[in-house]
Amino acid sequence: MKKTKFSSFLKNYNSILLLLGGIIVGSILGLVFGDGVEVIKPLGDIFLNLLFTAIIPLVFFTIASSIANLQKNENLGKLFGIVMGVFLTTVIISAIIMIMAVLLFPIHQGFVQSKIALETIQQSSTGSQITQLLTVNDFYEILSRKNMLALILFSFLIGFSTLRSGEKGKNFKKFLDSGNEVMKQLLHLIMKTAPIGLGAYFAYQVGIFGPQLFGAYAKPLGLYYAVCTFYFIVFFSLYAFFAGGNQGLKIFWKNNITPALTAVGTCSSIATIPANLEAAEQMEIPSHISNLVIPLGAPLHKDGSSMSSIVKIAVIFAMFGKDLTDPYTILTAIGITIIVSVVEGGIPNGGYIGEILAITVYGFPMEQALPAAMIIGTLVDPIATLLNANGDLVCAMMVTRISEGKKWISQSII
Template sequence: MEESKSLFKTYSGIIWLLCGITAGSILGLVFGKGVEVIKPLGDIFLNLLFTAIIPLIFFTIASSIASLEKSEKLGKLFVVVIGVFLSTVLISAILMIIGVMLFPIHQDIIISRIPLESIQSASGGSQITQLLTANDFYELLSRKSMLALIIFSFLIGFASLRSGEKGEGFRIFLNSGNEVMKQLLHIIMKTAPVGLGAYFAYQVGIFGPQLFGAYAKPLGLYYAVCAFYFVVFFSLYAFFAGGKEGLKIFWGNNITPALTALGTCSSIATIPANLEASEKMKVPGYIRNVAIPLGAPLHKDGSSMSSIIKIAVIFAMFGKDFTDPSTLVVAIGITVIVSVVEGGIPNGGYIGEILAITIYGFPMEQALPAAMIVGTLVDPMATLLNANGDVVSAMLITRISEGKKWLSTTLTA
């Protein structure tokens, strides 16, 4: 009896989360578009997360950098982080290409007459400037400036590190702020069952019926390949990172981040759950506090796979051959760019679609709506791989940085 109570206490958060999501899904199926009335509950939860995410990212990154003792260790960590992120993005893209080649998309795709977003043209240099920096300090506090905020947080951490004894008080402030923001997010996550339940109800009620239209085959292919990648390749990554114990500790602690990613469709909103999960997976603080916040906007296995399927759908629309080697090389290049520049906002940004359509020379008016529909419908699974991939990548980074015995040493300590 006591064991069952202890088990419920350990997994109570996950159980309540599952109950909320299940209830929301049932409401969505039963009432359809009528569930829009409870959508504000999901919006409130997500807005609370987003308002807390900005200071969390600042404090976690800045305090982590400021607490490092050796700059050589920091430089090595960055190289490993970028190497792991890039490797998994390329592996996921190649796997989706193989899936498309094995199960070609030949069917006609219905071109939906949905309104197009206005696309502002800007020079390449201007776009890079806007991506990496902000015009004023207050603009750093916007989710649209997430990459600029991360760069600014790194610089603050470096400045604190270089300030020596005179900066000790500020470093204490950063560490204290990091702890306060973690506690705030812990409080917000208490409302997750209601918030995520409302979001699931809305997604099932509004988008569910569209899954049975002309997009069924590419969507089915995408979800099948992604599910295979999620189960098989994430298991391989975890096994490489920590052996059998790594496999066990990963799958035992990634449920909450996975459900949060599915419910919010946002890598950024999943950062708190990822940080908590990676801590339970014994990933060192100096690694998880850099890899997780940095991975949210920059590391996107799911987006790389969705980029491939969207390009394949566009080629099928116009009767073009997607399997040409030069086409595939360009597609892989696009996925890498998309992984870097695509934001963590739910269903946000169609940079990858616009880039692909422009490079391949397809008519924007016809190709973009189809790509937008596919992008919207694959977003939950894409976010799952994007966000959950950050956690397993943190384990891989630890394996490379700390050696193959990092997990066994931590568990026996």
């Protein structure tokens, strides 16, 4: 009997145990060998590159096929409104939680100015930035993960066009459904290499960035990691409970381990899309919801980035001896976090848009403030991505609860 239970446990959690094993071994290697772990970094890069290569067709097929398979009685406009409402609510809650933390445990001056290479900042008008965010001027450019919002918009339009085509578009709809299934199978194969890939990535993160955690940035980083851990455990549990009561709590914490580890290991919301979709399928979230919420959430929904924006602002204010407690300053910070959540890219350490926006809005000198903000952004990336990416999964549960009713879990089991 005990053997049967043990074998059943191994069968159910085999992939998670292998993933944990890879991460633990990688972390130990990073601690022991330090900079020497750069030798195995290519293993992590290969895994991540395979994921990124598959992400573009995955997002296209999941969104387009989901829209194309909608029935006429399914109100997409209403569903989209619920999704945006849930995204915005969690981003604002996360920002308020972090604001309360930095006010209770203020960050003081004492930051060492580090000289690091800054990204080229291209100045352009607001209209031009919006155009570049939502569209591309040639088809091949939509195949880049740096243009995720443009890809999502295009996928929506393809799905709508297929839906409107009716009987004439039937064969194309089959193509979208078939492509969706093929991409799922491809990603299942790629995820089998995750223990090695993520293990190598963890080794690199611990070996290269670990020592910096004990420098001048220890307090803001410690505060950020503590508050994010609290938010992850407590508030994600509250969100899951809202979505499905005690049963919602159970299915969330049972199925979010692989997405959580993938997010921490890759530091990319986009790379976590496959694990999130697989977890949503195991949780029996309706596909027309998960295929909308999760790909859309990767570039648009970022609780972790919202919280990191607040910490970066607090660090910059501390550097220049400015007061962070002014109500206008706090409201502006919340506004910045909302904008950052929408426009910041899903690639690792990508864009630094939030840092540049905050520095510009508050009028701090870019050459002094940006390096500190960039260092904070790099060092908080793992847990920020955890909240960004794993938040999409719990948001999919809440959207299902609002749109399908409170009995959606029991109905899916039946």
